[in-house]
Amino acid sequence: MIELRNVFKIFAGRTAVDDLSFTVPRGEIFGLLGHNGAGKSTAIGMMLGQVWPTSGEVKICGHDVQTNRRDALLPVGAIFETPVFYDYLSGARNLEILSTYTAPTSRARIREVVEWVGLTGREQSKVRTYSHGMRSRLALAQALLPKPELLILDEPSDGLDPEGIHEMRQTILRLQRELGLTILLSSHLLNEVEQLCTRIAVLQNGKKVFEGNVADVKSARGKVALKTSDFAKATKLLHERGLITAMELEKYISLAEGRSTADITLALVAAGIPVDGIWQHEQTVEDFYLNLIKPPAAKK
């Protein structure tokens, strides 16, 4: 559905996107992660033909965005971080205006979409009277109007309250479930990405530093949580015996190659150190991401 191949973007001598390549297959919810300035929005801009790549190829549904923008963007809907509309016009008028930039859209279709996003009854009100949540719904409505196959969401939960974030998350899942859309999601909310995405790519300084399945990230060998009355004494002993390689936060240990939690338990019990609990800590996307983007010196 989306294919980026060796894409570079240089702004005034500064490389914003550096040899970026990835593909998003049909039906997937793909997360694009990275700190501010990592190149996420530039990459999305290039997918939408708003930013011209310095070199490389960007294809949507097999169409090159640079040379065949019209066909490439026909099946695409997009939402940006801060939903902006013509505040002095009604929600319905905004939808009518935006739809004409794609294809003629019937009033029935506008009504259908308004109902889908839950704005029925407020569509004739001026957008300036809308709350942030309602604007987000209107943004979703405009993205859905052309019956897209691909949705590109650039920080869709930005500025929403926890209830709004939850609602947006449920909506994204509903979009994929009910409409079968392929979704590319750029977000700072790693918890949200973990719950929504099937695959992620992490950008750092314009470069892709990771691409893989969320399930793999979560099941990757991670830390072991150890609960004991004397963590310092326990880890000193385990370290001396070569059973662990690192510890952190008075709670986690990293096992040495070939060692298991049973080995740890046996060693501690034999030394008379009580073990209140020991379990494999499931790595979250947040743990993974933070570890990935840490400067090398800070990594353990």
Next chain:
Amino acid sequence: MFLAQLKNELWKLFGKKRTYIGFGAFVVAQTVMLLMFKYTRWQGQFERLLAGNGYLASDYISALTVALIMLVPQILLLMPLYVTLVGGDLVAKEAEDGTLRMILSRPISRVRLLLVKWVAGTIFSAVLVLALGAIALGFARMLFPWKGMFVVGELPHQIFALFPPGEGLRLYLFAHLFMAVNAVAMLSVAGMFSCFNMKPAAATILALSFLFMSMVMEHIPFFEAYQNWFITYHFAAWVLVFQTPVPWPQIIQSEIILLAVSATAFVIGAMAFQMRDIKS
């Protein structure tokens, strides 16, 4: 589809309050000028000028005469301001507000989008000029009779002419057609700057600076022989319709130059718009 896009562009343009600043300013300015003409010695000067040339002042101090008198300073000063204000907004305001990014996530080409905006701006310019003329005439008619038209002064061409009411009205309408071309040229220059990566106010100021610089240079004696090269020189073509005989070749030449300037500004703007990156 183009018409649907144009209709929506007009909704956007005429839906916002700042579009009406120009119309409001014209009403205020014309009311002030009308009252000043009626109740100060201004009217007396015109009466003496007519009488001095052997004409009966009461036959020519009319709605048409006063409307034209009110029109001149507004065409020179206010119209460029309000037209470039809208022209400067064409692309830059949408870029500043963030709506441009939403539009350009759709499969419309940038040249097509700019064309729709430019046509909407052209319609606005024509409506503004027509409204200016209609308001001036309507207001003047409230205090002055429907009689012959007297045209005098350096406007900037030296003119002293008298017309019966019917012919006066026909020429008055004709003049507005050419004023609309002026407005389109001003809007195009501002629209061109608006296509570059800058704030709407900057685009307006640049366009006004360009126009004022042209006007100043046109009036420097050294450049007298090169007046034809300045856009503001051609803005005066509308006044020529009141000359007898009407110098049509000169008017047509000026109109073609103004249309060519508009087209050139559009092409430069389209190239800049097409090449630039649109970022949040």
